[in-house]
Amino acid sequence: MPHDHADHDHPHTLLPPDPALRVKALETILTQKGLIDPAALDEIIETYETKIGPRNGAHVVAKAWTDPTFKAALLKDATAAVSEMGYYGRQGEHMIVVENTDEVHNIVVCTLCSCYPWPLLGIPPTWYKSDAYRARAVREPRKVLAEFGVTLPSDMSVRVWDSTAETRYLVLPQRPKGTDGMDEATLMGLITRDSMIGTGLASAP
Amino acid sequence: MSRVHDMGGRFGDGAIVPEAEDDPVFHEDWHGRALAVTLAAGALGKWNIDISRHGRECLPPVDYASMSYYEKWMAGLAGLLVDANVLTREELAQGCAIGSSDLTDKRMDADKVAGVLASGGPADRPSDVPVAYSVGDMVRTRTINGNRHVNGGHTRLPSYAVGAVGRILMNHGTHILPDSSAHRLGDAAEPLYAVAFAASELWANPEHPKDEVVLDLWQSYLSAAT
Numbered sequence: 001m002p003h004d005h006a007d008h009d010h011p012h013t014l015l016p017p018d019p020a021l022r023v024k025a026l027e028t029i030l031t032q033k034g035l036i037d038p039a040a041l042d043e044i045i046e047t048y049e050t051k052i053g054p055r056n057g058a059h060v061v062a063k064a065w066t067d068p069t070f071k072a073a074l075l076k077d078a079t080a081a082v083s084e085m086g087y088y089g090r091q092g093e094h095m096i097v098v099e100n101t102d103e104v105h106n107i108v109v110c111t112l113c114s115c116y117p118w119p120l121l122g123i124p125p126t127w128y129k130s131d132a133y134r135a136r137a138v139r140e141p142r143k144v145l146a147e148f149g150v151t152l153p154s155d156m157s158v159r160v161w162d163s164t165a166e167t168r169y170l171v172l173p174q175r176p177k178g179t180d181g182m183d184e185a186t187l188m189g190l191i192t193r194d195s196m197i198g199t200g201l202a203s204a205p
Numbered sequence: 206m207s208r209v210h211d212m213g214g215r216f217g218d219g220a221i222v223p224e225a226e227d228d229p230v231f232h233e234d235w236h237g238r239a240l241a242v243t244l245a246a247g248a249l250g251k252w253n254i255d256i257s258r259h260g261r262e263c264l265p266p267v268d269y270a271s272m273s274y275y276e277k278w279m280a281g282l283a284g285l286l287v288d289a290n291v292l293t294r295e296e297l298a299q300g301c302a303i304g305s306s307d308l309t310d311k312r313m314d315a316d317k318v319a320g321v322l323a324s325g326g327p328a329d330r331p332s333d334v335p336v337a338y339s340v341g342d343m344v345r346t347r348t349i350n351g352n353r354h355v356n357g358g359h360t361r362l363p364s365y366a367v368g369a370v371g372r373i374l375m376n377h378g379t380h381i382l383p384d385s386s387a388h389r390l391g392d393a394a395e396p397l398y399a400v401a402f403a404a405s406e407l408w409a410n411p412e413h414p415k416d417e418v419v420l421d422l423w424q425s426y427l428s429a430a431t
Contacts, residue, residue, distance in 0.1 A: 010265060011287040012280035014297040019276050020235040025300045026282065027242050029292060032302035035249060039315035041241035047322060049230050049237070093327040094377065096399075111213030111363050113258055114274070119325075123240065125224045126232065129274045132218035138365065139214045142412045147221050157415035162213065164361045165397055165421035166254075166328035167377055192226050199223070 053122035054193035056087050057170055060120060061196060062187040064097075065175045075099060078170070082120065092119035092168055098161065099172040100198075105152050107145070107198030108161045108169045109137035115163035117170050121193060128197065138162055148199045161198075171198040178205050207350060207364045208357070209266035214365035214408065239275040243282050248313035248321060251289040254328075255387035259359040260285045330394035332379035337396065337424055342373045344400060345430040346422065352384045353425075359387035362426045366418070369406045370430045374419060375399035382423055396424040 015022045030036040060082055064071040074081040078095035082088065095117060098106040110116065111134045116124040127133050137144050141158045145151070152158065161169045173195040179187060182205070194200030212218075231237035247257065261269075261281035269277060286292040296303050313321055338344060348368040352358030361383050377397040385393035401419045404411035 010268070010280070010284060011294055011297055012264070012268070012283040014294055015279070015283055019273070019279065020233070022276070022279050023235045023238045023242060025297070026279065027238065028300065029296050029302050030242065030246060033292070033306045034309035035291065035306055035312055036242065036245040037312055037314045040245055040313050040318050041238060043315045043318040044241040044244055044322070045231070045237040047318065048240070052322070053230070088325065089323045090325045093325040094329065112210055112361060113261070123230050125228065126274070127221050127223055130221065131212060132221045135212045135215040135218045136221070138418050139408050140412055141416065144221060148223050157417065158413065159401070159416070160418045162363065162418060162420045164363065165377070165380060167399070167421050194223070194226070
């Protein structure tokens, strides 16, 4: 059986140790080679800073809270439902939406790397990519939730979704009490990023 | 055996530090640059997502554990660029291009970015592998983990779920098998399932009797359990 990779002299050791210089070195070499366009890098950064982020997911959730037909479609085929809203793309090719209820609370992690539904939530926060979250969310989700200030009723079960394939999970949080009659735009203000990962709840009005 | 990235369930990592909802997407300028260089280099088409994940996983454990997130991305990218003959070790060492590339027509220019990000890269593929399990069936994961094609190769069954019995919760259709794709051995698509495991099946001291962990697992990771 072939063995994978020599475990010494990794190419990264050839680059400068300082991370900012490291990135600069790779960008410089690839640009000189004609393989990347620095303006494309600016475009990617701007896209994830200003265009693709958790407001997209909040829009989906608010629509699901106010439109039962859309909610049913979302839970049946999330990829199709969010695509119709313009939220298809890289790292969201196979979307599944899981609904929080009085019986079950959902929470999403990627223990092996950092899989996350980019078109709906953007680039994950640092804690989502941290060793501590990756290691602990599957084994002790309730302790993890407590660190986010969330305590669940004792009769509620927790379902942790470990994103081990290309399917990407978005939590549909419970609609807070006292929000009857609120429109989609107002409801969006209650829907946090963490509530769609499952480490938080939607905010009270 | 597995590699350093396979940390689900591990003890000793300490508290999680939540972030405010309005914290910057990139905490340092070079973080955004690292993400963008990685995406732009990926657009050259010399590797797939499984190869790139495996590149990061193959970092020496001491480096993986000490590097921040985007440092791992940069180190993984350096390895991918050399492995795929996009850049040479000498170029990395010198910090400048030496000679020309035959890949320049693959460069993702700024006006292509929106289209590339919006089109994505689906992982479902047709497959001749018959579907073996239905929703509700009980299955057991491999009792010895590891890539069956390449020793130390890429696989997506986390160690914490090895040899565990769970219940088929969803059938996701047929997807590229990372164990094959990561080593340029073809897509080898096969059925992929969401499998639910009771926390008590995975942990010595589960937090709650009703809790579950769900993993997406390929059919070849599973066998029927009664």
